[in-house]
Amino acid sequence: MLFTSYSFIGFLAIVILLYWLIPRKARWVFLLAASICFYYQSGKTNLLYILATVVTTYIFTNLIDRNNTKEKEYIKANKESLSKEERKAYKEKQKSKRQKLLVASILINIGMLAVVKYTNFTINNINSVMRFFGSGAHLSFIDIVVPMGISYYIFQTVGYSIDVYRGKSSATKNIFKFALFASFFPQLVQGPISRYDDLAPQLYESRKFDWKVTSFGLQRILWGFFKKLVVADRLLTAVQTIISKNDVYSGIYVLIGMLFYAIELYCDFTGGIDITIGTAEALGINLKENFIRPYFSKTLKEFWNRWHITMGTWFTDYIFYPLSVSKFMLNLSRSSRQKLGDKIGKRVPVYTATIIVWFTTGIWHGSSWNFIVWGLGNCVVLLISQELEPFYKWFHSKTKVQGTRIWDAFRVCRTLLIVSTLRLLDCYRNVPLTFRMFASIFKNSGEITAKNWGALGLTNFDYGVIIVAVIIIFVVSLIQRSGSVREKIYKLPYWGKFCIWFGLFLIVLIFGQYGIGFSASQFIYNQF
Amino acid sequence: MKAKTIKTILRLTASIIVVAFVLSFLTLLLKPKFMTGITEGAMIAEFYKEEMCHDVVFVGDCELYENISPITLWENYGISSYIRGSAQQLIWQSYYLMEDTLRYETPQVFVFNVLSMKYAEPQKETYNRMTIDGMRWSMSKVNSIKASMTEDEHFIDYVFPILRFHSRWSELTNEDLEYLFTKDKVAHNGYYMRVDTLPVTSIPEARPLADYALSTNCWDYLNKMLSLCRKNNIELVLVKAPSLFPIWYDEWEQQIEAYASKNNLKYYNLLEDSDIIGINWSTDTYDGGLHLNLSGATKNSIYLGKLLQEECGVSDHRGDPYYESIWSSKIDFYYASIEEQKIKYGITDSKDDE
Numbered sequence: 001m002l003f004t005s006y007s008f009i010g011f012l013a014i015v016i017l018l019y020w021l022i023p024r025k026a027r028w029v030f031l032l033a034a035s036i037c038f039y040y041q042s043g044k045t046n047l048l049y050i051l052a053t054v055v056t057t058y059i060f061t062n063l064i065d066r067n068n069t070k071e072k073e074y075i076k077a078n079k080e081s082l083s084k085e086e087r088k089a090y091k092e093k094q095k096s097k098r099q100k101l102l103v104a105s106i107l108i109n110i111g112m113l114a115v116v117k118y119t120n121f122t123i124n125n126i127n128s129v130m131r132f133f134g135s136g137a138h139l140s141f142i143d144i145v146v147p148m149g150i151s152y153y154i155f156q157t158v159g160y161s162i163d164v165y166r167g168k169s170s171a172t173k174n175i176f177k178f179a180l181f182a183s184f185f186p187q188l189v190q191g192p193i194s195r196y197d198d199l200a201p202q203l204y205e206s207r208k209f210d211w212k213v214t215s216f217g218l219q220r221i222l223w224g225f226f227k228k229l230v231v232a233d234r235l236l237t238a239v240q241t242i243i244s245k246n247d248v249y250s251g252i253y254v255l256i257g258m259l260f261y262a263i264e265l266y267c268d269f270t271g272g273i274d275i276t277i278g279t280a281e282a283l284g285i286n287l288k289e290n291f292i293r294p295y296f297s298k299t300l301k302e303f304w305n306r307w308h309i310t311m312g313t314w315f316t317d318y319i320f321y322p323l324s325v326s327k328f329m330l331n332l333s334r335s336s337r338q339k340l341g342d343k344i345g346k347r348v349p350v351y352t353a354t355i356i357v358w359f360t361t362g363i364w365h366g367s368s369w370n371f372i373v374w375g376l377g378n379c380v381v382l383l384i385s386q387e388l389e390p391f392y393k394w395f396h397s398k399t400k401v402q403g404t405r406i407w408d409a410f411r412v413c414r415t416l417l418i419v420s421t422l423r424l425l426d427c428y429r430n431v432p433l434t435f436r437m438f439a440s441i442f443k444n445s446g447e448i449t450a451k452n453w454g455a456l457g458l459t460n461f462d463y464g465v466i467i468v469a470v471i472i473i474f475v476v477s478l479i480q481r482s483g484s485v486r487e488k489i490y491k492l493p494y495w496g497k498f499c500i501w502f503g504l505f506l507i508v509l510i511f512g513q514y515g516i517g518f519s520a521s522q523f524i525y526n527q528f
Numbered sequence: 529m530k531a532k533t534i535k536t537i538l539r540l541t542a543s544i545i546v547v548a549f550v551l552s553f554l555t556l557l558l559k560p561k562f563m564t565g566i567t568e569g570a571m572i573a574e575f576y577k578e579e580m581c582h583d584v585v586f587v588g589d590c591e592l593y594e595n596i597s598p599i600t601l602w603e604n605y606g607i608s609s610y611i612r613g614s615a616q617q618l619i620w621q622s623y624y625l626m627e628d629t630l631r632y633e634t635p636q637v638f639v640f641n642v643l644s645m646k647y648a649e650p651q652k653e654t655y656n657r658m659t660i661d662g663m664r665w666s667m668s669k670v671n672s673i674k675a676s677m678t679e680d681e682h683f684i685d686y687v688f689p690i691l692r693f694h695s696r697w698s699e700l701t702n703e704d705l706e707y708l709f710t711k712d713k714v715a716h717n718g719y720y721m722r723v724d725t726l727p728v729t730s731i732p733e734a735r736p737l738a739d740y741a742l743s744t745n746c747w748d749y750l751n752k753m754l755s756l757c758r759k760n761n762i763e764l765v766l767v768k769a770p771s772l773f774p775i776w777y778d779e780w781e782q783q784i785e786a787y788a789s790k791n792n793l794k795y796y797n798l799l800e801d802s803d804i805i806g807i808n809w810s811t812d813t814y815d816g817g818l819h820l821n822l823s824g825a826t827k828n829s830i831y832l833g834k835l836l837q838e839e840c841g842v843s844d845h846r847g848d849p850y851y852e853s854i855w856s857s858k859i860d861f862y863y864a865s866i867e868e869q870k871i872k873y874g875i876t877d878s879k880d881d882e
Contacts, residue, residue, distance in 0.1 A: 006682050006684055459698060461697075462698075494539055498543055498546075502543075502546075502550075506554070509691075510558075510690075510694050510697050511694075512694070514691075515685065515691055515694065515695070516653055516680055516681065516685070516692060
């Protein structure tokens with residue numbers, strides 16, 4: 001069920017209406033049923049995957065929790081009879097048991113994710129290696145469909161398992177409540193990746209209907225539709241043409257494609273998240289923000305703190321930090337300091353952990369080498385920036401550019417250019433081709449002709465709509481810096497509010513790319 | 529508190545009115561008008577402006593609305609008739625148009641052109657819209673939509689046409705403003721007139737088919753037509769219009785003949801009778817044999833009118849002041865259109881006489 005389909009709009013209207021009408025205590029059960037319905041629509045077999053995740057995570061987290069309780073009770077009961085060493089040994093033993101349970105839970109779920117997402121990628125690589133060595137053997141690809149949103153719900157439940165292991169969260173005893181946390185339908189499509197402590201209490205809590213909150217949710221959904229249908233789906237044809245006909249559209253067109261894709265991806269992904277967060281908000285549930293005006297970032301590091309935030313923090317909390325404090329890393333740190341000296345040696349474990357995180361980020365985005373190179377490309381730029389930090393400081397101290405608007409604008413444009421250049425790997429999905437297309441920018445190729453420009457599939461009217469819409473989004477982003485735009489609109493007189501929201505509705509209705517002849521496209525981040 | 533509630537209710541009511549008004553206006557603006565160019569899209573809706581006194585109502589596709597002239601039927605036989613036809617009108621659409629017609633009048637005869645028996649499945653969304661959008665809302669329209677929708681279509685697009693036609697915002701022309709609230713008459717009791725000529729030069733060869741059996745779905749609707757007519761004491765007449773293409777296979781002809789014979793229906797294959805009708809494929813078609821022009825449609829109507837009067841007993845209303853008053857204005861419009869088209873296609877009377 002696509003977010004931009006009539007069926008989703010109808011489904012949403014029924015869910016919101018019934019949710020506020022039924023008794024408060026039954027609301028979480030209703031949300032679970034709605035989530036199952038929503039997921040069932042995307043394919044019956046998909047339900048089996050999410051069911052497996054729910055059941056295994058529920059069992060293992062409860063075993064971990066029980067072990068924790070058992071440990072506490074045992075220590076309490078034998079407080080006086082156990083020596084300090086015996087207590088420590090007992091705790092170590094129990095911790096090791098919990099660790100094994102956690103590893104089993106993670107292996108099952110990440111294993112499932114790996115099988116559905118990376119089996120064919122692995123087969124492809126094995127075949128390439130065999131070809132390289134002149135072997136005639138060839139493994140066949142398997143026919144497997146990646147279930148919708150599998151990365152999101154597995155990451156969410158793995159995060160929960162780790163939180164239970166760390167004692168940050170206690171394991172829920174009600175499997176149905178846990179199932180709702182794992183399958184809450186708005187975030188199944190493209191995140192955000194929620195944390196148990198943030199989301200679960202809100203899902204089970206009984207709330208009073210608040211028209212302001214629900215209407216804010218609906219407004220956010222409308223804003224998401226505006227970005228997705230008016231801008232992203234309008235630019236889609238041009239972006240696809242530039243990418244697919246790369247023999248015609250090289251040179252300057254690659255730059256144009258970078259700009260178009262930057263706008264398309266932003267409007268597609270943030271539009272989808274607006275619909276997600278708006279849907280939850282209409283039900284009185286607050287999801288974590290996933291974007292904070294990312295294109296206003298002055299550095300790549302800042303960009304990643306503002307773009308797909310929940311994914312970034314997930315990787316930091318559940319991969320980077322555990323990895324940094326792991327025994328392996330501590331040993332590596334020690335030996336590298338001894339061999340390479342403090343200055344270089346202390347960087348080795350940080351670099352290693354960073355590279356692993358970005359490799360994982362890359363492969364999470366897609367099971368192909370272009371995504372891995374993209375992830376590592378981001379990593380390289382980030383590490384170089386980090387290393388150049390003293391130089392920047394020196395430069396800023398020698399010049400008076402820091403803090404000026406022109407310098408800030410330059411940095412924002414530079415960051416966007418770096419992000420867009422790296423995204424070429426996402427566009428062309430082929431590493432050598434991406435480098436060739438990037439190189440073509442510096443050659444005198446891809447002349448803009450009326451024929452080529454016209455063949456991008458956009459009319460002058462379309463360009464007009466895109467320019468106006470981008471200006472609207474830009475202005476809204478500027479206003480957002482001083483607080484919620486919806487709050488500001490809420491304070492306007494009734495007819496002012498009415499004109500703004502009805503006007504936006506009409507813009508989506510008239511200028512949206514939907515219906516016969518358009519077939520609103522899948523959200524780009526659905527596939528993860 | 530009370531004043532606040534009243535204020536809220538008033539605001540809400542005013543908002544609903546504004547929303548309804550703006551959306552209605554935009555729907556009117558964005559819907560295609562079909563006043564110039566492809567005028568077939570406006571024909572189905574024209575029926576509702578009629579004085580409901582038709583003895584014969586034709587239902588079917590372009591083979592009817594381009595090949596039969598109700599004005600000729602009136603002038604020569606005093607037959608009051610109307611064609612409820614549209615481009616590639618499928619059999620279920622014809623059936624629901626029959627049902628729809630019965631909401632307004634009960635003709636003596638329904639004439640159905642059998643070519644659409646060849647289409648077992650919904651075909652093109654564009655044609656669906658041209659047939660269905662013009663219908664007034666009723667269960668017949670609802671059922672027609674349900675039966676006609678292609679895979680990509682949604683029922684809601686018919687309920688709110690703005691969802692379908694919103695993308696026309698960049699194609700709006702003066703025609704959309706000119707015909708925003710009123711429409712001109714484009715057809716002559718459902719007849720789409722063409723006075724120009726394009727002789728038949730070749731006919732595409734008939735491709736052998738894997739299966740010549742007409743589909744069960746189509747037979748079901750033909751049975752429904754028959755039941756509907758019998759229930760309302762209306763005679764159902766089947767015709768195959770004189771068009772050389774699309775090919776009408778002998779195997780299909782045999783099945784229709786057998787059905788007509790089994791159910792005691794009149795079936796006129798006017799294509800087979802085209803020599804008797806006097807159709808000259810060099811002068812009587814405007815598109816190389818697919819459809820007849822005015823000259824061909826006149827000949828065809830004279831032939832069919834005789835059959836309807838002699839074999840079906842359709843009344844001659846000439847001389848009846850009520851009918852005369854209705855048809856005189858139609859005749860004026862008809863001849864004015866002929867003159868208009870002659871100018872449009874550069875046809876002089878002398879050349880025409882030749």
